[in-house]
Amino acid sequence: MALVNMRTLNLMRSTLVGDSAEAAGGLSAPRRGAVRRLLAGPIVDLMVGPHGIDRYLELISPTLTLHEPRAQVLAVTRQTARTVTLTVDPNRAFTGFRAGQFVRVGVEIDGRRYTRTYSPTISEHDLRSWRRPPVWPRRPEDHPPLLEFTVTVREGGVVGAYLREHAAPGMLLHLSDAAGAFILPECRPDHVALISGGSGITPTIAMLRTLIAEGHRGQIDFLHYGRGAADWLYRPQVEAIAAAHPNVDARFIATREGGERFCAGTVAADAHVLVCGPPSLIDAVRAAHPEASAETFTPPTLALGAGAGAATGTVSFLASGHSAPISPGTLLEQAEAAGLTPQYGCRMGICHGCSCTKVAGTVQNILTGELSTEEDQEIQICISVPVSDVALAL
Amino acid sequence: MPITYGDLTPEQVQTLGHELDAIRNRVRAELGQADLDYIRTVIKAQRGLEVSGRAMLELGWLAPLWLGGTAALALSKILDNMEIGHNVMHGQYDWTNDPALNSQTFEWDTACPAEQWRHSHNYMHHTFTNILDMDRDIGYGILRMSEEQRWSPYFVGNLLYATLLMLLFEWGVAVHDLEVEELFSGSKSIADKRDMLKAIWRKGGRQALKDYVIFPALAGPGAPLTLAGNATANIIRNIWAFSIIFCGHFPDGVQEFSKAEAANETKGEWYLRQMLGSANITGGRLFHILSGNLSFQIEHHLFPDIPARRYAAISTEVREICERYGLPYNAGPLHRQLGSVFLKLARLSLPWIGNSPFNRSYRRPTRRPADVAVTVPAAATREPVAV
Numbered sequence: 001m002a003l004v005n006m007r008t009l010n011l012m013r014s015t016l017v018g019d020s021a022e023a024a025g026g027l028s029a030p031r032r033g034a035v036r037r038l039l040a041g042p043i044v045d046l047m048v049g050p051h052g053i054d055r056y057l058e059l060i061s062p063t064l065t066l067h068e069p070r071a072q073v074l075a076v077t078r079q080t081a082r083t084v085t086l087t088v089d090p091n092r093a094f095t096g097f098r099a100g101q102f103v104r105v106g107v108e109i110d111g112r113r114y115t116r117t118y119s120p121t122i123s124e125h126d127l128r129s130w131r132r133p134p135v136w137p138r139r140p141e142d143h144p145p146l147l148e149f150t151v152t153v154r155e156g157g158v159v160g161a162y163l164r165e166h167a168a169p170g171m172l173l174h175l176s177d178a179a180g181a182f183i184l185p186e187c188r189p190d191h192v193a194l195i196s197g198g199s200g201i202t203p204t205i206a207m208l209r210t211l212i213a214e215g216h217r218g219q220i221d222f223l224h225y226g227r228g229a230a231d232w233l234y235r236p237q238v239e240a241i242a243a244a245h246p247n248v249d250a251r252f253i254a255t256r257e258g259g260e261r262f263c264a265g266t267v268a269a270d271a272h273v274l275v276c277g278p279p280s281l282i283d284a285v286r287a288a289h290p291e292a293s294a295e296t297f298t299p300p301t302l303a304l305g306a307g308a309g310a311a312t313g314t315v316s317f318l319a320s321g322h323s324a325p326i327s328p329g330t331l332l333e334q335a336e337a338a339g340l341t342p343q344y345g346c347r348m349g350i351c352h353g354c355s356c357t358k359v360a361g362t363v364q365n366i367l368t369g370e371l372s373t374e375e376d377q378e379i380q381i382c383i384s385v386p387v388s389d390v391a392l393a394l
Numbered sequence: 395m396p397i398t399y400g401d402l403t404p405e406q407v408q409t410l411g412h413e414l415d416a417i418r419n420r421v422r423a424e425l426g427q428a429d430l431d432y433i434r435t436v437i438k439a440q441r442g443l444e445v446s447g448r449a450m451l452e453l454g455w456l457a458p459l460w461l462g463g464t465a466a467l468a469l470s471k472i473l474d475n476m477e478i479g480h481n482v483m484h485g486q487y488d489w490t491n492d493p494a495l496n497s498q499t500f501e502w503d504t505a506c507p508a509e510q511w512r513h514s515h516n517y518m519h520h521t522f523t524n525i526l527d528m529d530r531d532i533g534y535g536i537l538r539m540s541e542e543q544r545w546s547p548y549f550v551g552n553l554l555y556a557t558l559l560m561l562l563f564e565w566g567v568a569v570h571d572l573e574v575e576e577l578f579s580g581s582k583s584i585a586d587k588r589d590m591l592k593a594i595w596r597k598g599g600r601q602a603l604k605d606y607v608i609f610p611a612l613a614g615p616g617a618p619l620t621l622a623g624n625a626t627a628n629i630i631r632n633i634w635a636f637s638i639i640f641c642g643h644f645p646d647g648v649q650e651f652s653k654a655e656a657a658n659e660t661k662g663e664w665y666l667r668q669m670l671g672s673a674n675i676t677g678g679r680l681f682h683i684l685s686g687n688l689s690f691q692i693e694h695h696l697f698p699d700i701p702a703r704r705y706a707a708i709s710t711e712v713r714e715i716c717e718r719y720g721l722p723y724n725a726g727p728l729h730r731q732l733g734s735v736f737l738k739l740a741r742l743s744l745p746w747i748g749n750s751p752f753n754r755s756y757r758r759p760t761r762r763p764a765d766v767a768v769t770v771p772a773a774a775t776r777e778p779v780a781v
Contacts, residue, residue, distance in 0.1 A: 046604050050501035050508075050597070051441075055494060059441055106491075111430035113491040343491075 036092075040066050062172050069094035069175035074146060076167045080231050083199075084164040085150045088173055090127070094147070097178030099124040099206035100274070100295075105149065106174030107159055113174065114159045114343070118149040119202040120178070121234070123209035150233055152199040182276065182295035184210065189272035190218040195262065195285055195292075197225040197255075197277025203295065204276055205234045208248070212241055221267050222250040225281060228257055264288035313389040318359060320394060331363065331381040335394055342394050347382045354382045361390030397655050397663045399670060400720050404660075410719055411662025417711055418697050421704050422489075429701045430490050436477050436683070444470035444503075447627070452612060454619030467627035469684075472634050474503040476686025477702065483512055485699040504631075505568040505598040510590060514571035520698050524643060524671030525651045531643065532650070534559065534566060535575050537739065540650050541748025542758065552743035553736070563632035564601075568594050634684070638675070641731040642691040644738060645673045647724050668695035669716070673724035674709070675731050682706065692723065 038044060039053050048056055057064040063072050071088040078084050097103060102117040120127075127147065153160035184192070184207055192211065194204040201224050208222055222242070226232045232252045242250040253259035260266075262284040267273065273292035275285040282294045315334050316323040324338045332354055335342045344354040355378045362373045363384040371387065372379055381392065398407060443466045450463030479502030481487075487495035494500075501508045514530065522528035526542055533539040537556055538549040559566045572590055576582040584591070605624040610617035649670040656667065675681075675689040682689050687702030693709050694702065716723040745752040 043608065046600060046608055049600050049604055050503060055437075056441055056445070059438055108430075108492075111425065111427040111490055115491075 036066065063089070063091040065091060065093055067093055069177065071147060071173045071175055073167060073169055073171040073173065075169060078164065079150065079233050082153045082164075082231065083150055083233060084153075084160075084167055085121075085148060086163070086167055086173075087146045087148050090147045090175060094127075094175050095177060096127050097124060098183040099210040100183040100203040100276075101178040101180040102203070103149075103178050104176035107163065108172070109158065109162050115174075116151075116159045118151060119180075119206060121148045121150055121202050121205045121209075122146070123213040124206065125210060125213045150199070150202050180295070182274070182293060183207075184274070185272065188214070188216060188218070191221075191268060191271040192216075192218065193221040193223065193267040193271040193273045193289075195221075195223045195225075195267070195273065195275040195277070195281070197281040198227075198231075199233070200276035200278075200281075200295075201226075201233045202276075204274065205238065207274065208238065208241065212245060212248075217247060219268075219271075220245075220248045221271060222248060223262070223267065224250075224252050225255050225259070225262070225277065226252065228254045262288070311385070311387050313386065315386055316389075316391040317394040318391055326386050326390075329385070330366070331379075331384045331386060331390065331392065334386075335381065335392070340394055342381065344382055355380050357393040358384075359391040359393055362387040363390055397651060397659065397667050397670075399666065402666075402719060402721075404662075406719065407662040407666055408660065409662070410715065411660065411665050413715055414665045414696055414712075415661070417708060418700065421697070421700050421708065425489055425701065429703065430487070430492070432703050433478070433482070433487055433495065433701070436473060440470050440473040440478060443467070443473070448609060451609070451620045451623040452616065454613065454623050455616050460619055460623055464623040464626045464630075467624065468630035468634075471503055471627060471631040472684055475631060475635060476638070476688065477683055478686075479503070479508075480515075480686050480688070481702045483508060484516060486701045488699070501597075503601070504564045505594070505601050506564065506570070507568070507593045507597040510571035510593065511567070516698070520695065522656070523668055523695060524649065525653060525656045525667075528653060528656075530570070530573065531639075534570060535573070538742040539644055539738070541742065541756075542650065543742070543749065545742075545745050545748065545750030545752070547745075549743050550745075552739050556736070556739050560633055560636040561629055563636040564628060565598070567635075568598055637728065637732050638685045638688050640735045641675050641728065642672060642688060644735045645724065645726070645731040646734040646738065647722060648673050665696060666721075668692070669712075669721060669723075671695070673726075673731060675728050676725050677728065681728075692725075 039057075044053060052067070054065040054067050057066065058068075063070045069090065071090040071094065073086050073088050075087040076084060077087075097120050100119065102119045104115050105118050106113045106115045108114075151160050151163050153164050182203060188211065192207075194207050196204040204222070204224075208220065211220055222238055224232060224235075224238075229235075229252070232254075235252055238250045238252075242248040255261075262281060264287070266288070269289075271289075273285060273289040274294075275282055275292050276295045279296050282292075282296055285292050286294065311326050313326050314323050315326055315331065315338075317335060317338060317340055320340055322338045322340060324334060327334055327337065329337075332342060332344055332347065342354060342356065347354070358372065358379045362371055363379055364371050364387050365380070365383055366385055367383050372384070381394075396404065396407075398404070402410075447463045447466030447468075447470055450459040450466065452463075454460040454463060479500065482495050482500045483497050483502070485497035488497050497512070502511075519529055519531045524532065526532065526540060533543065536559065538545065538552050572587055572594070573582070577584065577587070605628060606621055609624060610621040613620040651667055651671065656663075659667070669692055672691040672695045674692050675685065677685075677689055682705075687705045688694060690702070690705035690709055693700075693705035693712055696712065697705075697708065700708070713723050715721075741747050747753065749756050749758075
C-alpha cells in the first residue's frame with residue numbers, strides 16, 4: 001500500500017510542478033491554451049476546410065500539428081553495432097504512454113513512409129509531468145524530458161538500417177498514440193522481475209526507469225539476455241541505477257558465450273514477472289512462472305481452424321501479375337514465396353504497414369478469426385490467410 | 395466488334411498494350427523522393443496563395459489588394475483542384491503512404507464531395523471513357539456533345555447550357571454523380587439519392603459558408619468586397635477547370651465508342667480507346683502545372699495513377715508509339731482546342747446535324763474502313779482489363 005501511495009504522490013507532485021510552471025510562465029500559458037482551443041474549434045475548422053488546421057500549421061513547422069503526433073529527432077547515439085538510439089522531441093499531440101507500451105513510428109525513406117513499432121525507453125512519468133512552455137521565448141530550462149527509442153537493425157530490414165545510417169538531428173518522425181497491454185500492474189507488486197532478450201529490453205528499461213522514478217522500494221530483478229557484451233543495450237544506465245538503488249539487482253547474460261539459460265529459480269517464485277523477447281525465452285520463463293505477462297517481437301505461430309487451413313485455390317497478385325496456389329501461411333508469406341517484396345512492418349498485426357487492397361475473395365484474420373468477404377477491402381496481409389480464391393492488389 | 399484503328403491487327407493492338415505496360419511499370423519503379431518533393435512544393439505554393447489571397451481580400455477595399463487577393467485565391471483553388479486534388483484522388487501518391495496524400499481520404503476545395511468524385515470520375519469516366527451512354531462526362535447529362543446523341547428542341551440551348559455549366563462548374567461537378575436524369579426518367583426516386591444529397595449539402599454548404607459567410611464577416615464593413623472577391627475566384631477557377639476538362643475529350647478528331655465496341659475489351663484495346671478518346675493541350679510548363687497536367691490528357695488516361703509530373707516525359711514516348719502504329723495524337727493549343735469544342739457545341743444545337751428527326755439521311759458512322767477484315771482474337775488470349 002505504501003508503494004501505491006508513493007506513486008500517487010509522485011503523480012500529484014508532477015501535476016503540481018506542472019501547474020506551478022504554468023503559473024510562473026505568467027499569462028502566456030493560459031493564453032496559449034485559448035489559442036489552441038480556438039485553432040481546434042469549429043469556426044477555424046470551417047475556415048481551413050476541407051484540409052484541416054494541421055495541413056497549414058505543418059508548413060510553418062512540421063511538428064506544430066495539433067492533431068497528428070509527431071516528433072523531431074534531437075540526438076542520435078549508437079549504443080551497439082546493430083542499434084541506433086534516437087532522442088526525440090514529441091509535439092503536444094503525443095499524449096504520453098505507459099512503460100512497456102509501443103508507439104507506431106513513421107519514417108520517410110525515398111518518398112515512402114514506413115511504419116514500425118518501437119517502445120519508448122524513458123520513464124512514463126517523464127513525459128506526463130512535463131507541460132510545454134510557450135512557443136516563444138524558449139529558455140534553456142524549458143527543455144522537455146525527451147522521448148527515446150532504440151531501434152535494432154534486422155536482417156534485410158529497411159527502416160532499422162536506414163535509421164542507423166541516416167538518422168540525424170532535425171529528422172521528422174510520425175508517431176501514433178501509444179498502445180499495448182504489456183504494462184506494469186496499476187497496483188505495483190512488491191517484487192518485480194523484468195526479463196528481456198535482445199531488443200526486448202526497450203519496454204523493460206522503460207519499466208525499470210518508471211519504477212525508479214516512483215521511488216519503488218520493493219525488490220526489482222532486471223535480467224537481460226543478449227548475444228554478447230557487445231550487443232547489450234543500456235548496460236551502463238542499468239548498472240548506474242543498480243549501484244544507486246540497493247533494491248535493484250541487474251544481470252546481463254551473454255547467450256552466445258555459454259551464459260546460463262533461464263530456468264526455475266533464476267528469479268524468486270513470488271516475483272511478478274514481465275518478460276519481453278524471443279518466443280524461446282518467453283516459453284522458458286512461462287515454464288517457471290505461468291502467469292508472467294509477456295510480449296514477443298516475433299510473429300505468432302499460425303493456429304488455424306480446419307476451415308481456413310483447408311482452403312484450396314489460387315492467390316492472385318494483380319499488380320505484379322503473379323499467382324500461386326494457396327499454401328499454408330499468411331498472405332504476406334505467400335506473396336514473398338511467390339517472389340514479391342510487399343511492404344511489411346511488425347508482421348504481427350499491430351502496425352498496418354502491410355495493409356493492401358484485397359480485390360476479391362475471402363480471407364480470415366488469424367488474430368481475431370474475423371472473416372473479410374467484401375471486395376476492395378484494406379487488409380493486413382501479415383495476419384490474413386485465404387479462405388477462398390483471393391486477388392490482392394500487390 | 396473490338397476497338398481498332400486503321401489497319402491495326404488485334405496482335406498489333408496487343409503488342410501496343412505491352413509497350414504501354416512496360417512504360418507504366420518502368421515509371422512506377424522510378425517513383426521516389428523527387429515526386430513527393432514536387433507535390434509538396436505545389437501544396438506549399440497553393441497554401442501560401444490561399445492564405446495570402448484570403449488575407450488580402452480581408453482588406454478588399456484597397457483595389458490592388460482586392461485584385462491581388464482574388465487572383466491569388468483563384469490560383470490557389472485551381473492548384474488545389476487540378477494538380478493536387480484531382481491527381482491525389484487518382485492514387486498518384488498512394489505509394490508514399492502519406493495519409494495527407496491518400497486517395498481514399500483526400501478532400502478538395504470545391505463543392506463536390508471527394509467520395510462522389512472518386513466514383514463518377516476515377517471509376518465511371520476513366521473506365522468507360524468516351525463510350526456513349528456509359529461515360530457520363532459526354533455532355534454531363536445536359537449537353538449534346540456527339541452527333542450520335544439524338545437531337546431534341548432542348549438542345550437549341552446547347553451553347554447557353556455550356557456557358558452556364560462553365561460559370562457554375564463546381565456545382566455542376568457536385569451534382570454530377572447524382573445522375574439527375576435518373577430522377578427525371580423515374581428510374582430512381584429522391585429517397586434513393588438521399589445519402590448522396592446529404593453529402594453534397596454538407597460539403598457544398600461548408601464551402602459556401604466559408605467563402606460567402608465567414609471570411610466576408612471577418613472583413614466587417616468590407617464584407618461585400620470580400621464576398622465578391624471569393625465569388626470571382628470561384629468563377630475564375632470554374633471557367634479554367636471547365637476549359638481544360640472539355641478540351642480533354644471533345645475537340646475535333648477525338649473518337650467515341652459504342653458499348654458493343656467496348657464489350658470484352660482486352661488491355662490493349664482499353665489502351666487504344668484511351669488514346670483515341672483523349673486530346674492534349676500544348677503549352678508551357680506553368681500552363682501544364684495549372685492544368686493539373688491534364689493538358690497531357692492522353693498520357694493521363696493511359697496511366698491515371700502515375701504522378702502527373704511524369705506525363706511530359708512519357709508523352710514523347712507515347713507520341714513515338716503513335717507514329718509507329720499510325721495512330722493519331724490529338725494535340726493543339728488551348729484556343730484551338732477550346733474553339734473546336736465550342737464550335738461543336740454550336741453545330742450540335744442545330745436540328746439538321748447528326749442523329750435528329752430532321753436529318754433523315756443520318757447513318758451511324760462506321761468507324762473503320764470496311765475493307766479491313768478484323769478477326770476477333772480467341773477468348774483465351776484476351777487479357778483482363780485493368781480498371
